[in-house]
Amino acid sequence: GNSVTQMEGPVTLSEEAFLTINCTYTATGYPSLFWYVQYPGEGLQLLLKATKADDKGSNKGFEATYRKETTSFHLEKGSVQVSDSAVYFCALSDQTTDKLIFGTGTRLQVFP
């Protein structure tokens, strides 16, 4: 069945460092891919999405490219800020159901 695997956390970085959070998926068909972010005490918010191969989603300096050949959707940001500290979830949704399959989440901690 469909599944999402993302890197274990926590990821600890200094402010202005480069961020990569790896995400790979297993799916039949052509899923849409998402990154959600959860700040402390809040619900999940959509960060970015991509709906087909080679699409690049971007928002707030974050980027992720839908790579069908490697079944990956890695999240990147060139210069993280303390305010980016949160838990990041990779997710997929296929075209036959509107369920989202979430990864386990990766906690990012950014220190000044």
Added chain:
Amino acid sequence: DAGVIQSPRHEVTEMGQEVTLRCKPISGHDYLFWYRQTMMRGLELLIYFNNNVPIDDSGMPEDRFSAKMPNASFSTLKIQPSEPRDSAVYFCASSYRRGAVPNEQFFGPGTRLTVL
């Protein structure tokens, strides 16, 4: 746009009591999802509705849990009787689908449930 509204935001109850969580989806959305989040199990989908009809309740942990959606603007998740292991944050989310591409889900702020 008010977003997805959940109430209460916090609930503390004693074991054996009935708990009802409420959700108002975004107007115009035709899908509604209930999730549970714990440190041990992460984020779990409990049940989801399409046009007020339950589509998949395979994630509902046991018969103590029930969910209803009497109309397009309201849903409840009920636990009766509650147990300490039900302590978690419960999220409601809504979405809509137009054409072949599923759209993103919009999450509410969650209800933090503590069962003593």
